[in-house]
Amino acid sequence: MTIHDGVLRLCGRVVSVAVALPLCLVLLSSSPQVGAASSSPETGLSSSLPEPFAGCDPVGANPSASTVQALSLVLPEAFTSTPKGTITQATSFLDQAEVQSLKPLVVIYSIKKGATWVDNRAIGLSDFVTTWKWGAKGVGPAATQYRQVVSIKKGKNASQVLVKFSTPTSNWRALFSPLLPATVSTSELASCSLPSAATDLSAGPYVIASASPSAITLVPNPRWWGPAAMFSEITLSGGVNASATQFTTPLQAGLAEATWFSPGVLEGIVSEPGVSSHVDFSNRIVSLDFATTRGGLPFGVRQAISLLINRTRLIQDSVGQIDTYITPATSHLIAQGQPNYTPLTASTATDPTTTSTLPVSRSSASRAKKALNRAGYHLSNRVWVTSQGQPFTLSMEAPLDDYWSLKTASLIRLQLGAKGIKVRISFVPSSVVVAQNLRTAKTMSGILARPTDLFAAHSAAWFTTSSIGPNSIYWAGYQKKSLNTLATQASMNMNPTDAVPLYETIDNALWSTMPSLPLFTEPDVLAWSTDIDGVVLNPYPPGTLSALLSWKLITASAP
Known part of the structure; x- marks a missing residue:
């Protein structure tokens, strides 16, 4: 990137000059x-x-x-x-x-x-x-x-x-x-x-x-x-x-x-x-969600796919080229940078209760293999096939209105393909449509970019339902009564701080059942006079x- 004559001040985060995206770049010459x-x-x-x-x-x-x-x-x-x-x-x-x-x-x-x-x-x-x-x-x-x-x-x-x-x-x-x-x-x-x-x-x-x-x-x-x-x-x-x-x-x-x-x-x-510019975390969580309703993917397959995805490499090949502070998501409900978010660290990167070792290790690959074997699949010439010998093909939808979702779908296809799982990507207008099609198992998986706001109850509604409704437009069909109860209890707590442990319990349950694999928070770039x-x-x-x-x-x- 060529910088014009003048004083250049960098503040905030460090990014690669190769992608020409300064983070807090103030050009002071005139x-x-x-x-x-x-x-x-x-x-x-x-x-x-x-x-x-x-x-x-x-x-x-x-x-x-x-x-x-x-x-x-x-x-x-x-x-x-x-x-x-x-x-x-x-x-x-x-x-x-x-x-x-x-x-x-x-x-x-x-x-x-x-x-x-x-x-x-x-x-x-x-x-x-x-x-x-x-x-x-x-x-x-x-x-x-x-x-x-x-x-x-x-x-x-x-x-x-x-x-x-x-x-x-x-x-x-x-x-x-x-x-x-x-x-x-x-x-x-x-x-x-x-x-x-x-x-x-x-x-x-x-x-x-x-x-x-x-x-x-x-x-x-x-x-x-x-x-x-x-x-x-x-x-x-x-x-x-x-x-x-x-x-x-x-x-x-x-x-x-x-x-x-x-x-x-x-x-x-x-x-x-x-012109000044700055980049920070956005409020959009990109995730890989699975069809969990009748006709969808069983838990073992969802778990295996999640174990085989190298989220660190995914970030390095996409949003990490803009913001090196973005790390693999640790929450289904809170975007990186929001209050109560705990970033991924070296000590949590291998936590088996959340996700695979990052990058994918022999341990996670072994666990994925066992899960797929239990689900009735086996390897044949380095390709996962059904008991009838048909290649395991994962259907995946990606929203056309989000650049990083499209990029992510392409990268996941390459990663899973290298592990023997073929991915067939189809494109739909938005993440809302992806969620709709997951609810009816029209697709087995999909990339969603969900926007958080300042109310954890609204994010919890992506994975829970309320007796007084309505369902969130980003709800992909996952149902678990115990989580619905927890979400109701959290909402009724007048002190938002006291409700945090309840939302954390919901998040932990989502990691253990894997209806969705949160990938990362998108960056947000701003430039102004x-x-x-x-x-x-x-x-x-x-x-x-x-x-x-x-x-x-x-x-x-x-x-």
Whole structure:
């Protein structure tokens, strides 16, 4: 990689120059120096996000992550995420949200004075009721929590809302983030394919001016009561390759985020004066899941395949070329970098209760051989065959919307092929479709990229089911009643810290039954103009853009 003239500062992690992906690379030769905050309304922001825009309903459905980021500047939220993976109360429309009583659980929400929708209607009780009822009918990540609400009523005044739950739950903070307006058309929400100003009525700093699958334009909300919007216009690109022009257009700041950049594109971006970049762990866990329903793979075969996969080599040949800090996953539920995640170390790499020795050793290969023999397979000319002499062929689906999943499927095919197992890969649109096909045993295995959030209950729903439903869109059909019970108990614990051991028990049980082999956490790469101060990569929903109001535009100081 050729670096232009100037001072080069590297911070954070070390990566291979061969892939041209610096981790915290700040090019200082002609970067603007920090001076007074700029209040110019003429500056726009051009931002590229990883996925195309899809869906418009972040309460009752599961829109794309890029859509969620865009809507974080439009819809008000009760709580939001921090880059460190913690939950904090958002400043958009609440003064306070606190537990009033535990038996029954009642939460009181105090609405900010002057908080209004763009149609000049004050945010109030009816908006909470609409959001609750729509969320409870839907299949969004917090649907189960919405179904635990039994009533919503006015508090001591119009600015207070009391929400009563049927059972205790520490996940009450997942609700009303975002809040929907009472005037929303539920029929439009149910059928929309993209955000719009009418469906996603704004009570945030920006309103939607236009939207397509590849682009959303936001303009300042004229009735926004909070801090002035710093950008005169925000142009968001979804699923479109970033380019250096985002950072070189006059009167425009640039920001680009993706789990993967081609080396040439990234080199072109970071070689521009005044561009910063950083890479960290994303919130996406890539795993190899198996069909466990009737007609799926028995435990012995799932175990054998997992033992034969060298996850260390898998990472070295893929994400490790971008971020050398990525290690084989140690959890089904928590992404590397999240709180309560324990990274793999030399002492845990050979733990037989979790996965194979890394890299694959004679011991793990021997265990895999015994497991396949017990399942009725035997080696013939270095190929595993059935009792009828037919080659063992593993069907595997890979989602087309995730680069690292596609790369992983190809690498696993090579690894298992070298061990005598043929892999037949087919491609489907998304990880959601992979999960659907695993539930019906249409495929015997599949690569999934599952996004975590700040609620372990939502990750646990990938492998458990609730009596009040609905099932997670990433649930691949695995059923075990004891895990369902544990997930319910964990959710009812009002102290999230006290629930951690229960989720760890669920995770340990998944290692012992192997419905899924977690592989690694994807990287998250962010580049931005250095004339924006305060940008911090946030991989957790709603994402980096949700903190935009805390950023500042800076101008070059006078010489």
